[in-house]
Amino acid sequence: MREFATPSNPTFVPSVNLTADVIRNATEAPTTAVFSRPGADGWSDVTASEFHSEVAATAKGLIAGGIKPGDRVAIFSKTRYEWTLLDYAIWFAGAVTVPIYETSSAEQVQWILEDSSAVALVAETAGHVAKAEEAKAASGSSAQVWCIDTGAIDALVVSGSSVSDADLETARTSATGSDPATLIYTSGTTGRPKGCILTHANFDSEIDSVTVELGNLFEEGRSTLLFLPLAHVFARAIQVGCFRARVKLGHSADIKNLMGDLAVFRPTFILAVPRVFEKVYNTVSQRAAADGKGKIFNTATDTAIAYSRSLDTGRTGVALKVKHALFSRLVYGKILTALGGECTYAVSGGAPLGERLGHFYRGIGLTILEGYGLTETAAAVTVNSPQAQKVGTVGRPIAGATARVADDGELLFKGGMIFAGYWRNETATAETIVDGWFHTGDIGEIDDEGFVRITGRKKELLVTAGGKNVAPAVLEDRLRANALVDQCMVVGDGQPFIAALVTIDPEALPTWAAAHGKTGGIAELADDPDLLAEVQKAVDDANKAVSHAESIRKFTVLTDAWTEEGGQLTPSLKLKRAVVMREFKDDVDALYA
Structure with missing residues (x-):
């Protein structure tokens, strides 16, 4: 199939702007807990009425500080309640939120401040303030800087006491659906990040569609714990969707405390990037192996996969049901x-x-609804739903979206969630939105039921010396499923065969080493025959997914780790291929020597 469209939600009534949700919740359900925030005495609820009051008071402080409708205000912080509070306060002031990843360097902050012409920045810690001041000095920016950790919210509330309710209402209603709600800078796997203009109407269309598609999740009384960066559009859309649907939202910024927070908060659903699910599985697998229960866990894994597949066919045999019930008590329940x-x-x-x-x-009982989207599509533009799921795909287009496969295999989309363009970059906008269609840069296909499958990145397709087109993602996904593998990159453009660079998971290595009587770290074990044999198993498994011409023939294990801090990964954990190719060129050349 070349094109598939999902009709718009017939009950959708566009709001003037996203602040309408704050007013509506406070009016219709003032005592409903819409947030829960951690404190010294545990988690405490924030009602819709309380949130409205806090947002209004903070927005008045922004107005008193000189923020005018249309101004850009940056938030430089990790995920926390104050991030969400400030987001809505900025919208109440009629301004535009500019997220900055809390791990960003001073140089990255400088670029965003310069490009967005932000007039203010709210930083989280003293360290963030220092980076912001360094960025300001380098760019000549005069942006105000407030610090959350040193009482910025309280200070804004005090300074805003002189702003009248009428002035606040004038600012709040100044933005229409076509006005920017946020400028989100793409994480930039290549080149400098571009600012994506997402309007209030973009989010409005996105949230209305997704909350209908995922109705089982977005019901009042349900809850989720947000631990992804709110600077990323995925988490941001969930934030807005949860608040609109009155799903209680908690924030957990420190991944080290995540398991403890999950145990206390007890969310009804979570959201994460695939690497989180991979790490959870690999950690459990490694622990089982260390406890001498590796074979049991492997059998439990095979049983879970077989049981899930049987749900699609409607044929679950009695023996499989019995095995599944046994492992539900012994293994799955613990996860x-x-x-x-x-x-x-x-x-x-x-x-x-x-x-x-x-x-x-x-x-095992946790249905992962995989979706697909980019910053430019205000998060999901396709998604699997509880009612219509096909594992291995990214679902159907959400309500109001149309998907098309171009002649060269590129996925194109139309819909109300498609961004307004790149900030002050008409050339890039014209290259990306052609005849009303957003060009994603991803290669994919649409099956006869409208489910979309992503097969690779247009710019990442490798063409071997023999002329074979190879999509790296298929191989890399399978490789990372191995507990020992942290990151990997498939190479071979213009070469006689496909090869791979592999890094080892620093958390999994000690457990593996102890189980195999080894000592030392990755520097000592990178050439160990047993470790290489384990990675070869992962390579062999990955090769099952492709033809012989596309298979990995050689690999090398690197002693370096690829991290966001090191510059090889984006904040959303995507691989910066150009950076890796540049830094590890000698290792790639050695594979073909």
Whole structure:
């Protein structure tokens, strides 16, 4: 199929702007807990009425500080309640939110401040303030800087006491649906990040469609714990969707405390990028192996996958049901308990999850609804739903969206969630939106039921010396499923065969080493025959997914780690291929020597 459209939601009534949700919730359900925030005495609820009051008071402080409708205000912080509070306060002031990843360097902050012409920045910590001041000095920016950790919110509330309700209402209603709500700078796998203009109407269309598609998740009384960066459009859309649907939202910024927060918060659904689900599976697998229960866990894994596949065919044999019930008590229940015990759904995006993991999690009782989208599509433009799911795909286009496969295989989309363009970059906008169609840069296909499958990146397709087109993602997803593999990159453009660079998971290595009587770190074990044999197993498994001409013939294990801090990964954990190719050129050349 070349094109598939999903009709718009007939009950959708566009709001003037996103602040309408704050007013509506406070009016219709003032005592409903819409947020929960951690404190010294545990989690405490924030009602719709309380949130409205806090947002209004903070917005008045922004107005008193000189923020005018249309101004850009940056938030430089990790995920926390104050991030969401400030987001809505900026909108109440009629301004535009500019997220900055909390891990950004001073140089990255400088570029965003310069390009967006932000007039103010709210930083989280003293360290963030220092980076912001360095960025300001380098760019000549005069942006005001407030610091959350030193009482910025309280100070804004005090300074805003002189602003009248009438002046606040004038500012709040100044933005229309076609006005920018946010400028989100793409994480930039190549070149400088571009600012994506997402309007209030973009988010309005996105949230209305997604909350209908995922109705089982977005029901009042349900909850989720947000731990992805709110600077990323995926988390941001969930934030807005949860608040609109009055799904209680909690924030957990420190990944080290995540498991403890999940146990206490007990969310009914979670969202994460595939790497999180991979890490959870690999950690459990490694622990089982260390406890001498590796074979049992492997059998439990195979059973879960087989059980999930049987759900698609409608043929679940008695023997499989018995095995599944046994492992539900012995294995699966423990994994679900670690997620809080109430979680039955998860939403995955940002990269392909992989069919095997999708079936595993559904088989243990956690249905992962995989979707697809970009910053330019205000998050999901396709998604699997509880009512219509096909593991291994990214679902159907959401309500109001149309998907098309171009002649060269590129996926194109239309719909109300498609961004307004790149900030002050008409050339890039014209190259990306052609005749009303957004060109994603991804290669994919649409099956006869409208389900979309991503097969690779247009710019990442490798063409071997023999003329074979190879999509790296298929191989890389399978490779990373191995507990020992942290990151990998398939290479071979213009070369006689396909090869791979592999890095080892620093958390999994000690457990593996102890189980095999080894000592030392990756520097000592990179050439160990047993470790290489383990990676070869992962390569052999990955090669099952492709033809012989596309298969990995050689690999090398690197002693370096690829990280966001090191510059090889984006904040959303996507691989910066150009950076890796540049930094590890000698290793790639050695594969073909």
